[in-house]
Amino acid sequence: MASLEVLITEQQIQDKVSELARRISQDYGDTPLLLVSVLKGSFMFLADLVRQLGPNTEIDFVQTSSYGDGTSSTGIVQIRKDLDISIEGRDVLIVEDILDTGLTLAHLRELLGTRRPRSLKVVTLLCKPEAARHGTQAEYVGFEIPDRFVVGYGLDHAERYRNLPYVAVLHEAV
Ligand code: PRP
Numbered sequence: 001m002a003s004l005e006v007l008i009t010e011q012q013i014q015d016k017v018s019e020l021a022r023r024i025s026q027d028y029g030d031t032p033l034l035l036v037s038v039l040k041g042s043f044m045f046l047a048d049l050v051r052q053l054g055p056n057t058e059i060d061f062v063q064t065s066s067y068g069d070g071t072s073s074t075g076i077v078q079i080r081k082d083l084d085i086s087i088e089g090r091d092v093l094i095v096e097d098i099l100d101t102g103l104t105l106a107h108l109r110e111l112l113g114t115r116r117p118r119s120l121k122v123v124t125l126l127c128k129p130e131a132a133r134h135g136t137q138a139e140y141v142g143f144e145i146p147d148r149f150v151v152g153y154g155l156d157h158a159e160r161y162r163n164l165p166y167v168a169v170l171h172e173a174v
Contacts, residue, residue, distance in 0.1 A: 004151070004161075004168040008143055013125070013153060013166065014048070016142045020123060021052035023140060024093065032056040034090045036083065036112070038104065039063040040162070041097035044154040045125045049095065060085055064104050077107035092117040096124040097154045102136030109136075126150070126167065143167075 024033075033053070037046040039061050050057055063081035092112060099105055105122060112120055123140035128147050131137070145167075151157050152164030161170070 001173050002157075003171045003173070004164075005171060006166050006168050007145065007148070007150060008153075008167040010165040013142075016125070017045070017048045018052060020140050020142060021049055024049075024123065025053060028091065030054070030056060031091055032058070034085075034087060034092050035059045035095050036087075036092055037061050037095045038097075038108065039081065041154045041156070042095045042125075044162070045097050046095050049123070058085075062108070064108065066103055066107075077104050079111070087112060087115050087117045090117050091119045092121070094120070094122045096122060096138070098126040098128070098150070099124050099131035099136060099138060100128050102131030102134035105131070105136045105138070106134060125153070126155075 033056060035046060035050060035057060037043065037059060040063070046059065050059060060083045061081065062079060062083055064077050065080050066077045094105070094108060094112070096105060109120065122138035124138040125142040126145050127138065127141045127143070128145060130147060148169045150167050151161035151170045152167045154162055155167070156162045157170055
């Protein structure tokens with residue numbers, strides 16, 4: 001039987017989302033902003049964040065996959081669902097739930113960068129130390145977390161636990 005150890009409470013997440021939304025609002029002002037949510041994990045963070053941003057905010061979605069055989073990272077990030085709209089000339093903010101190895105973000109930055117956005121930045125709720133070692137950084141980071149397997153608030157284990165309103169470490173029984 002697996003058990004959950006709460007790492008970041010619902011209140012801590014909501015306070016952090018408000019803080020990030022304030023910083024983003026201050027930085028972009030009335031400039032129209034396009035949020036690009038990376039599915040599936042970022043859906044809950046996106047929903048909470050976007051409700052605290054101004055009326056000049058649009059959203060679109062991408063879905064990526066780096067685990068070709070489902071058991072190990074191939075190191076190659078594939079696009080499973082691309083954006084619906086053009087980002088040329090747009091101010092784009094990628095919305096991620098977590099930077100783990102940083103591979104997904106590195107690939108997305110490169111790919112979206114070729115489409116000539118006016119600016120391209122990243123907000124992530126969670127960031128592990130490994131991501132920095134790959135040279136991948138986000139302009140806005142909610143929480144630096146240790147290298148543990150976390151679920152909740154959008155993050156899953158075999159598609160479970162995404163609906164939890166908090167972030168928890170998953171302990172698998174041995
Ligand atoms: C997770 C997460 C990020 C990515 C981070 O997505 O949502 O997009 O992995 O990992 P990385 O930094 O090592 O590239 P995942 O591929 O598990 O898909 P999901 O969001 O649909 O669960």
